[in-house]
Amino acid sequence: MAAYTSLAVDTDAADRLHIRLNRPDSKNAITQTMVDELHAVCAELEERPRVLILSGAGGVFASGADIGELRERRSGDALAGINSALFVRVAALPLPVIAAIDGWALGGGAELAYAADFRLATTSARIGNPEVSLGIVAAAGASWRLAELVGEPLAKEILLAGRILNAEEALAVRLVTEVHDADALIPAAHALADRIGAADPLALQFTKALMRAPRDAHPLADNEAQAVLFESEQKFARMTAFLERRTERTKR
Known part of the structure; x- marks a missing residue:
């Protein structure tokens, strides 16, 4: 695969791809460069379907969109759907996507996790959407995916009242399906990928498409x-x- 500046890529297993958001100095804030590089990852997985594991470097999944970039965006950027188009593409990948969430998953970082088929978390995970406090909406999937995942009442608490879910709360509402200590998170994601990988890839692809x-x-x-x-x-x-x-x- 191509060399990336904001992603770290693990291709050790033939049936999966592990992508780590790799901007730890900015808590893995999502930039245009990261969006472009994730589109390239999607193109690779559309051409050669594999399970995708998404995680973050430095004890954080993703703190959201890069505010410096976000502040400069105007109406045309919003209508282009910079993040939303990427997350729709991630959700539509042929084989399952696993988000391994350590620490903060906020704003666009949370919306990326919502686009995954499975979400695993560490005990330190914190998930939420504070966009309205910055004068914008959660426009990359949270306004509709989150209600489907956890129900409208809780989605409103998160989107309108700024509630941040901890790992225990996220597990209780099945927003995440497993909680692990930090050092066990990636092994758990690979164990889940092993279970998925035991099935017929074509049957998996059809099943995922039928569910959508x-x-x-x-x-x-x-x-x-x-x-x-x-x-x-x-x-x-x-x-x-x-x-x-x-x-x-x-x-x-």
């Missing part, structure tokens, strides 16, 4: 996906292996 499809697309979309999978080599190989294992168990 509008209600009126079902059941036709499900049937069409199943029609493709019913003819796949993986389906026959995996089901044959299952039947053979069951036969072996009954012989014992």
Whole structure:
């Protein structure tokens, strides 16, 4: 992959990509450069689908958009959807995305985490959207994704009243699904990627797409996906292996 200035890339495992937001001196604030580099990561994963793990350097996931850049943006920048277009692309990646949240995930950093399929956190995680205190709205997904994730009453507390969730609170409302000590976070993300990776990649891609499809697309979309999978080599190989294992168990 290309050399990046605001991201650190781990490609050790063939079935996943671990991207670390890597601007620790600014608490991984999201800049235009980081947005551009994350678009390049998305292009790579659209071309060669793998599980994506997102984390942050320096004990912080991402403190939000870079305020210095944000202050200079005008109406045309807002209409261009600089962050929102990226996060839509992240959410639409073919295979699951895991956000591993350590420390602060605020503003745009929280919205990036909301775009993931799974969110894991450390005990020090703090998640929220303080945009209205800066005279703007959470325009990169929080205004609609957050209500889907945690329900409208809590979303309003976060978006309108500035509530910051700690790890325990985020776990209680299932905004995150696991909480770990800091040194166990990335191993836990890889363990989750291992469980995902045990499944058929094409079945995973279809399942993720079906879960995002509008209600009126079902059941036709499900049937069409199943029609493709019913003819796949993986389906026959995996089901044959299952039947053979069951036969072996009954012989014992």
